[in-house]
Amino acid sequence: MSILSQRINNLSESATLKMTKLGRELASKGINIISLSVGEPDFNTPEHVKNAAKTALDENFTRYSPVPGYPDLRQAIVKKLKEENNLDYDISQIVVSTGAKQSLSNVILTLINPGDEVIIPTPYWVSYSEMVVLAEGKSVFINTDIASNFKITPTQLEAAITPKTKLFMFSSPCNPTGTVYTRAELAALAKVFEKHPNIFILSDEIYEHINFVDKHESIAQFENIKDRVIIVNGFSKAFAMTGWRLGYLAANKEIAAANDKLQGQTTSGTCSIAQRAGIVAYEQGLETVEKMKEAFLRRRGLVYNLLNEIPGVKTNLPDGAFYFFPEISSFFGKKDAEGNVIKDSSDLALYLLNVGHVATVGGDSFGNNNYIRLSYAAADDKLVEALKRIKEALAKLS
Ligand code: PMP
Ligand code: GLU
Numbered sequence: 001m002s003i004l005s006q007r008i009n010n011l012s013e014s015a016t017l018k019m020t021k022l023g024r025e026l027a028s029k030g031i032n033i034i035s036l037s038v039g040e041p042d043f044n045t046p047e048h049v050k051n052a053a054k055t056a057l058d059e060n061f062t063r064y065s066p067v068p069g070y071p072d073l074r075q076a077i078v079k080k081l082k083e084e085n086n087l088d089y090d091i092s093q094i095v096v097s098t099g100a101k102q103s104l105s106n107v108i109l110t111l112i113n114p115g116d117e118v119i120i121p122t123p124y125w126v127s128y129s130e131m132v133v134l135a136e137g138k139s140v141f142i143n144t145d146i147a148s149n150f151k152i153t154p155t156q157l158e159a160a161i162t163p164k165t166k167l168f169m170f171s172s173p174c175n176p177t178g179t180v181y182t183r184a185e186l187a188a189l190a191k192v193f194e195k196h197p198n199i200f201i202l203s204d205e206i207y208e209h210i211n212f213v214d215k216h217e218s219i220a221q222f223e224n225i226k227d228r229v230i231i232v233n234g235f236s237k238a239f240a241m242t243g244w245r246l247g248y249l250a251a252n253k254e255i256a257a258a259n260d261k262l263q264g265q266t267t268s269g270t271c272s273i274a275q276r277a278g279i280v281a282y283e284q285g286l287e288t289v290e291k292m293k294e295a296f297l298r299r300r301g302l303v304y305n306l307l308n309e310i311p312g313v314k315t316n317l318p319d320g321a322f323y324f325f326p327e328i329s330s331f332f333g334k335k336d337a338e339g340n341v342i343k344d345s346s347d348l349a350l351y352l353l354n355v356g357h358v359a360t361v362g363g364d365s366f367g368n369n370n371y372i373r374l375s376y377a378a379a380d381d382k383l384v385e386a387l388k389r390i391k392e393a394l395a396k397l398s
Pocket of ligand 2: 017125
């Protein structure tokens with residue numbers, strides 16, 4: 001019998017982090033691994049943000065902060081939401097956390113009772129369904145595929161709703177597909193939610209600034225449902241601050257206060273130094289983000305062309321984020337040199353790691369087994385080499 005709780009035994013390991021760990025282990029043995037597994041910008045945190053952290057240390061911002069974050073950081077977030085997204089919030093509606101991941105998890109723990117249903121379009125970011133497992137809720141998936149550019153329709157949404165539905169959660173731009181919902185598409189989904197006043201909407205907007213098609217649109221802009229939308233965002237992607245652990249949510253006052261209470265009994269306020277740096281990141285604007293975006297756009301074109309040259313691989317052109325989610329099911333049933341059969345996308349990702357020395361993540365952990373995820377947040381020459389290795393490794397399967 002396991003000494004561990006049922007709760008933890010029911011939880012799967014994060015596939016993104018697992019593949020990254022396996023890649024690091026091989027690299028530590030001297031193997032030249034190219035990591036396209038973890039989704040994090042390969043850029044350094046901007047200088048002015050790093051300097052703000054140094055100043056914060058010198059000014060002794062080294063003590064506990066208020067649990068929901070320093071008031072001036074929350075004020076900077078309120079200002080950002082107004083100026084960039086035209087959304088009105090009060091600082092009592094903002095809760096700063098140790099990253100978007102913690103905010104997402106906290107919102108789910110705050111809203112979900114055992115047995116409550118959470119609607120999640122597939123493919124979704126690996127941790128969504130596992131956070132629901134932790135809260136003892138039930139994930140209800142709406143499947144999409146490459147043919148629909150990985151978007152759900154209002155009809156599909158309506159069909160997934162039951163009297164037990166408590167929450168709908170999604171990301172736009174999406175991890176892992178890069179799909180971006182247009183304003184009109186969000187408006188059509190909002191119309192469905194208007195008919196169901198007991199459903200909350202968790203809108204993960206962490207890739208907001210990596211959008212190649214248009215300005216960012218939030219589903220919180222629709223006044224009739226705004227009170228039920230919880231926006232989650234953070235500094236990891238836009239400011240290359242993944243290690244700093246800084247994110248936040250914006251929600252109605254009751255939900256914000258509940259998240260404050262939860263953090264007060266678990267993590268407390270996040271790192272004081274990271275918070276001071278976050279203020280400067282928001283105050284100094286988006287110049288560095290724009291530069292990163294240019295690089296991502298160039299790399300997107302590069303990887304798109306190279307993927308299209310690989311027989312048996314089918315891909316769309318993602319509108320945002322920094323991932324490709326190509327269809328690879330034509331390789332299922334094929335064998336490697338030792339006669340092992342590739343049964344699913346995780347097998348293929350492991351094969352690409354062990355034989356091609358490229359770390360990717362199987363689509364099964366994102367809810368769509370016929371795909372794998374590649375992050376293109378890597379240098380251009382590494383991407384070219386990685387795609388060459390993938391092509392050669394796939395050609396060896398028979
Ligand atoms: N949501 C999505 C869709 C992500 O890809 C990530 C990246 N880890 C997160 C949330 C969490 O971001 P953070 O580093 O702010 O916890
Ligand atoms: N968001 C990144 C990814 O999807 C970071 C890793 C993680 O936290 O899952 O790879």
